[in-house]
Amino acid sequence: MIEIDADTGLSCVHDVYTRALPVLSGLRLAAPAIPGHPDPANAPAVIAAIETAVRLAQSGAVSAIVTSPISKAVLKAAGFPHPGHTEFLAALTGTSGGEVMMLAGPDLRVVLATVHLPLRRAIETLDTDTIIRTGRITAAALARDFAIASPRIAVAGLNPHAGEAGHLGSEEADIVAPAIAALRAEGIDATGPHPPDTLFTATARARYDAALCLYHDQGLIPLKTLDVANSVNVTLGLPIVRTSPDHGTAFDIAGRGIADPSSLIAALRLAATMAARRQS
Template sequence: MGEPAGIGGEITLQAWLRRRECGLPPFFVIDDPERLSRLAARLNWQAPLRPIDGPATATRVFDEALPVLPLSRPVAAEPGRLDPGNAEAVLEAIRQGVALTLEGAAAGIVTNPIHKQVLMEAGFKHPGHTEYLAELCAGEGPPVMMLACAELRVVLVTVHLPLRRVPEVLTSDKIVETGRITARALQQRFGVAAPRLAVAGLNPHAGEGGQLGGEDDAVIAPAVRRLQADGIDAFGPVPADTLFHAGARRGYDAALCMYHDQALIPIKTIDFEGGVNVTLGLPIIRTSPDHGTALDIAGRGVASPASLLAALKMAAQMAAASQLTAER
């Protein structure tokens, strides 16, 4: 469901309406059917809904109606107006999706954007979706954030940190752990038999031999050597300003980036609407649109569903690749 005051409901309705032209796999939404029905009526969209009692029913009804697995509580939401009273419904939808995926009833979970502030006002203790999903899944390693589109995959070694703190937090161990999780996910979830990882430098010109900062030589280069010793085809540190042009992108399967904007600027420049947020390191497949709740345009029917469409397709592709990997 995501934040019910945001655009999640309307892009979900649009995804179902465009299911045939976009070749979408069958999916169902965990939400309040009445809320979605009111939203469709508000937008004057002919999107029939069908409450279901479980995922097995979804495939049978998908061609005729959007399957909705009802929440245990009604959701009264006005587009653009946050209400902490809906926080528990948002979290219930996430919990249900994770539980169904863990038990194999669903192939993966695609999460619509949440609004962290309103959840925290209601007592939510996690920085965001990713950390909550990791807790629910009880995974062995830390979750890793990947942003992906058709032309580029970027992976974040550090995520939501002030820029001045990145050199303090960045360690060889963290880079190696992120690289291992990425390489394994590329093999198991994306069907890349021998992943090639580009490792970005931290400083301009990857430190210029220590003249522009010592972290590239002291922290990143040793991490790259350790990944290579593990049998992972990794190279770097590479100056970030030469890592993302079209020719460079053909030389690797994913780029490990040292901080948030180093990863997000290139992928949002290349494919602003079609980027997908993928969580690696979980025992389940999880994707999400690479945008927020867009409260300012919620309820107007103008939000683009492109990122959600891409997230649904990528989740299906990852599930198929995982199945092939498991069968080998």
């Protein structure tokens, strides 16, 4: 393990990986790190670490970014203006509005049309253009980063039974179906709106490469139920590769030596695969 100055030693990072794990110096914490007890005083160092990682990726010094979980509440207490990593990375790379959150596991990939919003707000903000944008970015990423030549996207409905022909809600006819029609007109294999309660069975999952879900828990509950340990958070739509474990900070077990590293390992492997595909 060797230290490299984050500002002056970036050019040698590539060579270091063949013989050691590089640790960038210069990013110091303002307060002691106490497991399970985050301190808002350290928020600037966390933000600076993310900014440094993006700068390295943009310069080509590294091929991908794998982030660990951050405490959004702690960063918010220090004045952080973004909902989370995804939106911050989009702002840093100049792609705000073009980012899409994907959770990818061994048996299921989901993408979210709305992300970190209260459920009521997510439903209020959902519109046809958002679903179209999410579908386009997802289809492009599945082809480029996952090597799927003809991506299939299943779009979930919002209401029980996908609205039951309007008897349980009109959002499917008014918002979701027009988006699917627009995606199909562009040559994207999008289907739906599918009843959410049957979209994630083993039989249904065999028919698509990613499920486009309309709000956070609609996609994350089935994915994490199937395999939380080996699922990965991927930010689509960025000019750089970024992955992350699909779990949170787990402050309740910090420092006890019982955390499961599987999702972080899966994130590292997927980042390497995606980076290799972009460079090929």
